[in-house]
Structure formats: C-alpha cells, structure tokens
Amino acid sequence: xxxELAGALQLLALIAALALSYRPLGDYMARVYxxxxxxxxxxxxxxxIGAHPDVQMRWxxxxxxxxxxxxASLLFLYGLQRLQHGLPGSxxxxxxxxxxxxxxxxxxxxNTNWQSYYGEQAMGHAVQTAGLAVQNFVxxxxxxxxxxxxxxxxxxxxTGELGNFWADLVRGTVRVxxxxxxxxxxxxVACGAIQNFAGIHEVGxxxxxxxxxxxxxxxxxxxxxxxxxxxxxxxxxxSAHPFENPNGVSNLFEIFLILLIPTALTRTxxxxxxxxxxxxxxxxxxxxxxxxxxxxxxxTEFAHHGPALEAAGGAMEGKETRFGIGASSIFAVTxxxxxxxxxxxxxxxxxxFGGGITMLGMMLGEIAxxxxxxxxxxxxxxxxxxxxxAGLMVGRTPxxxxxxxxxxxxxxxxxxxxxxxxxxxxxxxxxxxxxTPGDSMTNSGAHGFSEILYAYTSGANNNGSAFAxxxxxxxxxxxxxxxxxxxxxxxxxxxxxxxxxxLAEQRPxxxxxxxxxxxxxLFTGLLVGTIMIITGLTYFPALAxxxxxxxxxx
Amino acid sequence: xxxxxxxxxxxxxxxLRALLALTVLTGxxxxxxxxxxxxxxxxxxxxGSEIRVDGRSVGSELIGQRYDLPLKKGQQTPEPDLRWFxxxxxxxxGTNSVNTQYQLILSGATNRSADSEELLRWVKxxxxxxxxxxxxxxxRVRPQDVPADAVTSSGSGLDPHISPEYARLQVHRVxxxxxxxxxxxxxxxxxxIDGRILGFIGEPRVNVLKLNIGLRELSRQAGTRR
Numbered sequence: 001x002x003x004e005l006a007g008a009l010q011l012l013a014l015i016a017a018l019a020l021s022y023r024p025l026g027d028y029m030a031r032v033y034x035x036x037x038x039x040x041x042x043x044x045x046x047x048x049i050g051a052h053p054d055v056q057m058r059w060x061x062x063x064x065x066x067x068x069x070x071x072a073s074l075l076f077l078y079g080l081q082r083l084q085h086g087l088p089g090s091x092x093x094x095x096x097x098x099x100x101x102x103x104x105x106x107x108x109x110x111n112t113n114w115q116s117y118y119g120e121q122a123m124g125h126a127v128q129t130a131g132l133a134v135q136n137f138v139x140x141x142x143x144x145x146x147x148x149x150x151x152x153x154x155x156x157x158x159t160g161e162l163g164n165f166w167a168d169l170v171r172g173t174v175r176v177x178x179x180x181x182x183x184x185x186x187x188x189v190a191c192g193a194i195q196n197f198a199g200i201h202e203v204g205x206x207x208x209x210x211x212x213x214x215x216x217x218x219x220x221x222x223x224x225x226x227x228x229x230x231x232x233x234x235x236x237x238x239s240a241h242p243f244e245n246p247n248g249v250s251n252l253f254e255i256f257l258i259l260l261i262p263t264a265l266t267r268t269x270x271x272x273x274x275x276x277x278x279x280x281x282x283x284x285x286x287x288x289x290x291x292x293x294x295x296x297x298x299x300t301e302f303a304h305h306g307p308a309l310e311a312a313g314g315a316m317e318g319k320e321t322r323f324g325i326g327a328s329s330i331f332a333v334t335x336x337x338x339x340x341x342x343x344x345x346x347x348x349x350x351x352x353f354g355g356g357i358t359m360l361g362m363m364l365g366e367i368a369x370x371x372x373x374x375x376x377x378x379x380x381x382x383x384x385x386x387x388x389x390a391g392l393m394v395g396r397t398p399x400x401x402x403x404x405x406x407x408x409x410x411x412x413x414x415x416x417x418x419x420x421x422x423x424x425x426x427x428x429x430x431x432x433x434x435x436t437p438g439d440s441m442t443n444s445g446a447h448g449f450s451e452i453l454y455a456y457t458s459g460a461n462n463n464g465s466a467f468a469x470x471x472x473x474x475x476x477x478x479x480x481x482x483x484x485x486x487x488x489x490x491x492x493x494x495x496x497x498x499x500x501x502x503l504a505e506q507r508p509x510x511x512x513x514x515x516x517x518x519x520x521x522l523f524t525g526l527l528v529g530t531i532m533i534i535t536g537l538t539y540f541p542a543l544a545x546x547x548x549x550x551x552x553x554x
Numbered sequence: 555x556x557x558x559x560x561x562x563x564x565x566x567x568x569x570l571r572a573l574l575a576l577t578v579l580t581g582x583x584x585x586x587x588x589x590x591x592x593x594x595x596x597x598x599x600x601x602g603s604e605i606r607v608d609g610r611s612v613g614s615e616l617i618g619q620r621y622d623l624p625l626k627k628g629q630q631t632p633e634p635d636l637r638w639f640x641x642x643x644x645x646x647x648g649t650n651s652v653n654t655q656y657q658l659i660l661s662g663a664t665n666r667s668a669d670s671e672e673l674l675r676w677v678k679x680x681x682x683x684x685x686x687x688x689x690x691x692x693x694r695v696r697p698q699d700v701p702a703d704a705v706t707s708s709g710s711g712l713d714p715h716i717s718p719e720y721a722r723l724q725v726h727r728v729x730x731x732x733x734x735x736x737x738x739x740x741x742x743x744x745x746x747i748d749g750r751i752l753g754f755i756g757e758p759r760v761n762v763l764k765l766n767i768g769l770r771e772l773s774r775q776a777g778t779r780r
Contacts, residue, residue, distance in 0.1 A: 001754065009754040041579075048575040049568050064565055072569035076577075118647075120660060130581035137580040138573070166572060173576055178584065185588045186595070192616055195592035195600040203604060204611030206619055206766055207635065211659055213602065213614075220588040224580075236647065237661035240709030242616035243602065248756020304702075306668025311677045314702025318663040321642070321703050321715035324757030345709045346663035349673075447667040469665035550669055 007298050007326020010252055011291075014330065017256050018263055025260065026267020026279070032175045033148045033168065034272065045170050053170075056161035059501030062149055063494060065165030066142055070109050070490065073135060077105040080131040081123075089125030091200055091214070096122065103478035108135035110489035111143055111371060113225070113232030113341055113464035114455075114481060116473040120214050120235045125197055132232060133221040137181075140228030140261075141172035143373030146493050147265060150377045151272045153500030154401045157508050160501050176261070177228060184223035184257055191253070192246030193219040218243055226257035229371040231341030231464040239331070239344040240320055251323050251344055255331055258340050262286075262369035265376045273401055277519035282379055284524045289368035289531070290337055293357055297329040300353045305551075309351060318346030329354075336361035339371030341464025348443075348451070348467040355447075355467065356547030359454055362461045363539045364531055365420060371462065377496045383518065384413045384499075386530040390516050400518060402508035409499060416495040421538045423460040423484050428453050428542065430480075437476050442469030446553070450546035455481060460488035605763065607770075613763055617659070618642070618714040621766065636687055637731045639724050639769065641762045642703055643680050644711040661710045680705035684723070693726040715759035718747045732773050742768050 038046070038053060046053050057065065080087070081096040081104060096104065100116055107114040108131075117123065123132070145168035152162050189195050198215025205211055218234045222244050225232060235241040245251055263283060270279020302325055304315040319328045328345035335342050336358040347358045361368075367378040384400055388410050391398030398405040405413075431437040431452050441448035451470040458465055459481040466472070472481065517523065592600040603615040613619050618641050622632035634640050647662030666673035681697055684704050688695045701719040721743045729739040746765045749758050 001750070003757065006750060006754045006757070013754070045572070045575045045579075049572045051568060051572075065569075068562075068565040068569035069572055070569075072566055072573050076570070076573055118660060118662075129585050130577055133585065134573075134577045134581035138576050166568075169572065170576070173580065178580065181584070182588060186591060189588075189592040189596050189600050192599045192603050194602050195589050197589060198601070203602070203613060206612045206763060207621055207638075211613070211617075211619075213617075213659060215601075217585040217589055219592065219600075220585045235661050235710075237663065237710035237712070240663070241661050242614075242618075242710060242712060242714060246603075246616055248751050252755055304668075308666070308670060308673040308677050309668045309702075311674055311681070312702045312705050313698075313700070314706075315668075316702040316708075317666065317668075317673065317677075317706040318709045319706075320708050320710065320713050321717055321759045322713075322756050327756065343709070346665055348665040348667055349663065351668050355667075442665055443667045443670050445669075447669060450667075467665065468663065469667070550667070553669065 003324055003326055004298070004302055006324070007329065010327055011294060011330055014252060014256060014259070018259055021260060022264055022267055025264040027271060029176055029264060029268040030271035032171050033163075033268070039174065042170050042174055046166065049166055051164070051166040053164050053167035055164055057164055058160040059149075059162055059497040062162050062165045063497045066146070066493060067490065069138075069165075069169065070142065073109045073138065074105050077108060077131050077135060078102060080127055081105065084124060084127055087124065087126040089197065091124040093122055093124045099475045099478040100473060103482040106482040106486045107464065108132050108230070108232060109139055110462050110485040111139035111228070111230060111339060111374070112459060112462040112485045112489070113230045114459055114466070114472075114485060115232055115464070116478055118236040119233055125216065128221060128234060129217050133217070133224060136221065136224040136228045136230040136232070137173050137177050138169065140177060140224075140230065140372045141169050143371055144172045144176070144261070144265070145169055145373065146496055147373035147376040150380060150496050150500040151269050153503035154403060155273045156504045157506060160505050162497070162500055162504060177224065180227055180260070181220070181224045184227060184253070185219045187253055188219040188222055188250055191250035192242070193222055193250065194243045195219040222254070223257065225342060226254045226340065227260065229258055229262065229338045229340040231335065233342065239342045240346070245344055247322055248327065251327055251331065254342070254344070255334050258334050258338050258342070259369060261372045262338055262375040265373065266369075269376060275401075275519065278401060281519045281524050282376075282383065284521070285527045285531075286367070286369040286375070286379065288524065288528055289364070290333065293337060293361055294330055294333045297333045297354055297357050298326060300351050300357070301325050301329050304351060305353075306351050315351060315354070318349035320345065332358055333361060335465055336463060337364070337366065337368045337370070339366045339374055339462045341458060343465050346468060347465060348469045352547055352551030352553070355450060356543060356551060358465070359450070359457055359547060360535070360539075360543065362457045362463045363424075364535050365417070366461050366463060367531070374462065381413050381416045381496070381499075382531050383527055384409065385417065385534070386523070386527045387516060387518065388413070389530060390526060396514060399509050399515065402511065403503045403506050404509055408502050412495045412499040412502070416492050417534065419491050419495075420460045420488055423488055424453075424456045425542060427456045427480055427484055431456070431476070434476075437474070440471040440474055440477065442471070446546055446549040450550065453542055453546050456484055459484040462489050605767070607767055612767065615761060615763065616714055618644070618712045619763060634687070636727060638766050639716075639721060639728060639762055642713050642716055643676070643705065643707050645676055645707045646711040659712065661712050663709045663711065664707050677705045688723055688727045690726045690730045695723060699723060714761055714763060716762055718743070718758050718760055721746070721760040721765065728769065732769070734772060734776055738772060739769070742772055
C-alpha cells in the first residue's frame with residue numbers, strides 16, 4: 001500500500017469514528033447542560049464554592065464568574081511555578097523565572113498552552129499534574145460554558161438569563177471531560193504512554209553506560225491536553241515524543257480526541273435550539289474546511305518542494321518514522337484548525353505552503369471545528385456575519401435562528417472578529433520594528449518573519465503551536481505573547497456573552513417565506529465563503545511576506 | 555467603591571475555592587487513580603517499556619539511542635560505530651545542555667525550514683556519509699537509493715525507528731563489519747519489520763534497538779568475537 005493511500009484511509013477511519021460518536025456525545029452534552037439534577041459530587045463542590053447552582057445569571061454576572069475564576073487560576077498557577085523548588089515532587093527543579101511563569105500561567109489559563117520552557121527539565125510533578133493538567137480541564141470547561149451560554153441566548157427569549165457559570169463549569173468538568181479522560185488515558189497507556197510518579201532515574205544503554213529519564217503522569221495529562229484542545233506537551237517534543245504518542249494507533253486516537261467535543265457540540269447546539277439541521281449546517285461548514293485543508297496539506301507534503309526536502313527525497317525533517325507524512329499532515333491540520341497546538345511533527349520544517357496552511361488554519365479563528373466551546377461560538381459569530389451579508393444583498397433585516405441581527409448584535413460580532421487580527425498584526429509589526437526581538441529567529445528571510453507571525457497568530461488565537469525555531473524565552477516574547485494570549489481569550493468572550501444576553505432578551509421572529517434558510521447547503525456555502533474572504537482580506541499581506549514568499553521561491 | 559471592592563474580593567474568593575475543589579478532583583484524585591490502574595494493568599508500559607537482555611537494562615523500546623564509538627581525544631562528536639545498525643540523525647536537541655543538574659535526555663526537532671541553507675548542508679553531508687559508510691567491496695549504494703528518513707532528523711530527536719529501506723541499505727555494511735553472512739543479516743532485518751497496524755495505520759518501520767539486540771544474538775550464534 002502506498003503512503004498516500006494509507007494516509008487517505010486513516011483520514012476516512014477518523015471521519016467514521018467521529019460520525020459514530022457524534023450523536024450520542026452531542027445529545028449527552030445537551031442533557032448535561034439542560035439537566036436540573038445535581039450529582040452528589042457536584043453538590044459538594046457547590047458547597048465548597050459557596051455558589052447556588054440553580055440561580056440564573058444575566059450576562060454581566062456570568063462574565064464576572066468567568067473572570068474571577070480565571071484570575072484565581074492565573075494567580076494560583078503563577079504562584080505554583082514560583083514556589084516550585086519547595087513543592088513535593090519538584091525533582092529538584094528550581095522556581096520558574098517571573099516572566100516565564102507569567103507567560104506559562106497565562107498560556108494555560110487561556111487554553112493556549114504556548115510553551116517557552118522545556119517540559120522535561122523545568123516542570124516537576126507538582127506543577128505538571130496539579131497545575132498545568134488542571135488548567136487543561138478547567139480552561140476547556142470555561143470554553144464550553146461560554147459556548148453553551150451563547151446557545152442559550154439563541155434558544156431562550158424575553159429573558160436575559162444565560163444559566164449559572166459555576167454549574168456549567170463543574171458539570172463540563174465532572175460529567176463530560178473527566179469520564180472521557182479516564183478511559184482515554186488507559187487507551188494511551190495500553191499503547192505505551194508512560195504513567196508513573198518516578199523521579200529522574202538511570203536506565204541502561206545498548207552500548208553500555210546509562211541515560212537519565214524523567215518519570216511522570218504523562219498519559220493522564222496527554223489525554224486531556226488533546227480532549228480539551230489545550231496542546232501543552234509534558235515533554236518539549238510534545239506529541240512527537242514516543243512517551244506521549246507511542247505508535248500509529250495512539251496518534252490517530254489523539255487526533256480523534258482533539259476533534260471529538262468540538263464536532264459533537266454542533267449536535268448539542270442543534271438539540272438545544274430545537275432544530276438539529278441547524279447543527280448539521282454548522283458541522284458541514286467545519287467539515288468542508290477541515291477536509292479541504294487536510295487534502296491540500298497531504299498534497300504539498302508528499303510533493304515535498306523546498307531545497308532541503310528535495311535533497312533529502314521526502315518531507316521527513318521533523319517527522320517521526322512511525323507516523324509518516326500522511327498521518328503527520330492530518331495531525332498538523334487538525335491541531336491548527338482547532339485551538340490545540342499539540343504537534344506530532346514540527347511545522348517549521350514543513351514545506352513553505354504546508355507551513356502556510358497551518359498558519360491560515362489558525363487565522364480563520366480556529367472554527368473548523370475549533371477549540372472546545374470556542375470553536376462553536378467562533379463559528380456562530382461567523383454565521384451572524386454571513387447572515388448579515390446575505391441580508392444586505394436582499395435589503396432585509398437579517399435574522400438567525402429566529403433572532404433579529406440588529407445594530408447592537410452586529411457591532412458585537414464585528415468587535416469579536418476584529419480583536420484577534422488586531423492583536424496579531426500589531427504585535428508582529430512591533431516585534432519586527434524593534435531591534436532586539438528579531439535576534440530570536442533561527443531562520444532568516446521569509447521564514448524568519450513567519451516564525452514571528454506564527455508566534456502571535458498562535459498566541460492570539462489560543463493555539464499554542466509554534467514555528468519552534470523562534471527562541472521565545474525572552475522577556476519581550478514571554479510578556480507580549482502572555483498578554484496577547486489573555487486578551488485573545490477573554491476579550492472575545494466579553495463580546496460573545498454580551499451578544500448572548502442581547503439575543504436572549506429578544507422575542508423570536510416567526511419564520512416567513514423571506515427568511516434565509518440557514519439549515520440549507522446554500523448557507524453552508526455562503527458561510528465558508530464569508531470565512532475565507534474575511535480571513536483573506538485581513539491576513540493576505542502578512543501571509544504574502546512569509547509563507548507565500550517561501551513557497552513560491554521553492 | 556468600597557462596596558464593589560468587597561464584591562470583587564468575594565467573587566475572587568469563590569473563584570479560588572472553585573479552583574481548589576477542581577484541583578483536588580482533576581489534579582490529585584484523577585492522576586492518582588489513572589496511575590494506580592495503569593501500574594496494575596500495564597506495569598511495563600506505564601514505566602517506559604524498558605528492554606532487559608540477560609538481566610541488564612539496555613534502554614526503552616520507545617526511545618531511540620545512538621550507537622557510537624567511544625569519544626576519542628580532541629573529538630567534539632563521537633563517530634558512529636558501524637558494526638551496529640544506525641538510527642536517524644538527530645541534529646536537534648539531544649542530551650541535556652541547559653539544565654546542568656542532570657544528564658537528562660532532552661527531546662526536540664531542528665526546526666530548520668525547507669529553504670534553510672544549514673538544513674540543506676546537513677542533508678547533503680548525511681547523504682554522502684550514508685553512501686560512503688554503507689558501500690562495501692561488492693555493494694555500491696547510489697545516492698538516489700538513500701531514503702529520506704536516513705538523512706533527516708525526527709520531530710522528537712528520539713525516533714526509535716528507521717524505515718525498512720534504510721535498514722535494508724545497511725545490511726551489507728553490517729554483515730561485513732560483523733563477519734556475518736549477508737543473507738542472514740538480510741533475513742534478520744526482514745524479521746524485524748513492523749507493518750502498518752491493521753494494514754493502514756502508521757508506517758512500516760524497524761525498531762533499531764530490537765534489531766541490534768537481534769544482531770548481537772546472531773553474532774554470538776555465529777561464534778564470532780564479542
């Protein structure tokens with residue numbers, strides 16, 4: 001069997017597995033977020049928090065809950081790293097420097113998982129397991145909560161109430177993420193991922209002598225890193241490290257975990273707004289973009305243009321033998337079209353166009369299918385823009401799911417789509433204009449510019465992957481990328497929740513013959529077009545200077 | 555003002571309590587439960603898939619090693635020991651260089667781009683070396699026969715595998731250096747090829763450590779030295 005055919009079959013197997021889990025998981029999540037029952041464990045937690053889970057919140061209260069929880073997370077994680085040397089299981093690693101500790105805390109709280117540290121030689125068991133892995137769970141649960149709040153905004157009318165943040169946070173963690181993580185972690189261990197609390201220890205070598213290894217609770221962190229679309233590796237090499245991703249099956253399983261919740265949430269959405277076909281239209285938009293990007297990526301990687309890759313006879317630089325080019329391409333597209341940022345191969349050594357595809361995937365706003373929760377709310381914002389554009393064409397007040405898209409709604413949606421590009425382009429320009437940040441580049445010319453553009457794109461979109469040639473452990477990059485990650489995560493949430501609040505207050509407009517049918521393929525086409533045009537117009541000049549210049553020169 | 559300040563503090567307190575409760579669940583109980591189950595059910599795998607030969611640990615099935623000659627005086631990098639099958643290059647991060655406390659194995663890629671002059675030079679040098687090292691009196695390696703994995707570094711720098719093509723290419727050299735029959739070494743390689751899982755997942759590959767363990771066994775059987 002040729003590698004191309006094997007790659008295509010792996011893609012089909014992945015789609016089949018996602019199709020099988022789509023309905024049960026999507027319906028289950030709809031029940032979780034609509035249920036009025038509380039588990040005993042959840043009641044204990046509400047008591048500990050001091051919250052009443054049945055109290056409905058309007059959008060400002062919901063937002064305050066998110067900000068308070070995230071601020072507490074940021075402080076706690078920062079403190080944990082700064083005190084590392086005194087913690088049990090620190091393996092003798094020292095405290096993390098202030099700028100790097102801020103960067104890492106911001107990164108994990110914002111569901112980005114950008115890493116300017118080397119996991120295996122900086123972070124001990126306590127920080128990895130009780131700090132970073134916890135944020136993998138809860139930052140994902142926060143994203144899901146915001147998505148559900150927006151869906152409630154569409155589903156409810158003549159009320160400003162969006163649900164209870166503490167209940168959504170706890171339920172998402174306890175009833176959705178944790179059960180899947182337990183099962184998934186065991187699958188990864190069965191493949192060969194390590195799971196222990198051993199210290200650093202000596203292991204023999206074939207030719208004599210010894211090597212030093214870290215132990216770690218790797219499988220339990222790896223599974224939630226993918227499932228929660230977080231992406232922060234236990235080891236520096238992330239999912240390329242054999243202890244994180246031991247074979248072809250674990251690799252495919254990790255890709256499946258990344259896509260599992262973001263795709264199933266479209267079913268949850270359809271279920272909660274009472275029209276499953278609306279969910280299918282959103283899913284179809286996501287799937288169209290994801291499949292197209294994957295096919296393009298496989299094509300450019302198998303073709304391996306670029307002087308060094310042509311001399312080598314294949315695009316194997318930065319890729320593992322056990323995954324090969326096909327599966328690595330699927331992983332690369334999946335991780336950048338979601339907000340994951342885990343890598344099983346290093347994007348910096350991809351072909352010029354391949355690197356461009358990973359960057360474009362993030363620039364779309366990570367909505368195909370996007371991060372857990374953030375993918376759905378990002379896509380729904382795009383749907384509002386598409387409905388607005390269609391409304392302008394026919395001169396009709398636009399409406400979506402029975403809610404009028406008026407001045408206030410479109411202003412909030414427009415702010416949402418402007419905030420990320422503004423962060424990316426302003427900070428990239430600043431880094432290029434200032435004298436010192438450029439010293440961090442490993443490659444020069446177009447690829448050097450791409451390293452910096454990639455870094456801010458990855459940070460602002462909460463992805464976390466990198467053209468890792470960039471030495472990002474400098475005060476400039478630690479601080480600015482840390483800020484960009486926080487602003488890129490929480491400012492859009494403000495607009496989403498404000499929008500949800502204003503939608504929930506409306507009374508529904510009855511559907512008429514003139515209403516745009518948003519569950520039809522025509523709308524899916526319009527939505528894909530809107531996404532590509534908006535992204536294209538925003539980023540084309542920057543992409544032309546980086547990956548396109550490199551790709552065309554090859 | 556005072557009121558909003560106390561409200562803010564109260565909310566931050568609730569956030570902190572929520573975080574601590576969730577930390578106990580997902581940061582303490584969950585990893586401990588998974589570790590317990592993993593250690594009970596998959597003890598060897600959960601601890602790194604170590605391979606022991608004659609009671610001595612020789613490394614992990616999953617972590618690639620180097621098979622080099624001892625470092626000579628004045629040498630910066632050791633030369634490969636050509637008696638053994640050689641792994642892929644690792645020009646990225648290798649043994650720990652940043653943290654001086656341990657000699658940790660550090661993982662990482664080169665991150666050189668497709669148009670990098672440095673990468674182009676590394677690839678060309680590696681290809682020339684593969685051609686030269688593996689050509690014997692009766693067997694000439696042509697540059698176009700060298701597979702891509704033989705001249706590129708992996709993502710982790712710890713790739714335990716090489717492609718079957720690269721393993722086959724090394725057969726004549728290994729047989730000559732170990733005074734073994736070419737056919738027997740070729741058969742050894744064929745026996746160590748792992749196909750795609752279920753026929754389509756991953757890529758065909760050869761585990762270099764297992765192959766070299768098999769080679770050492772073969773040499774013993776053949777009664778040669780070592």
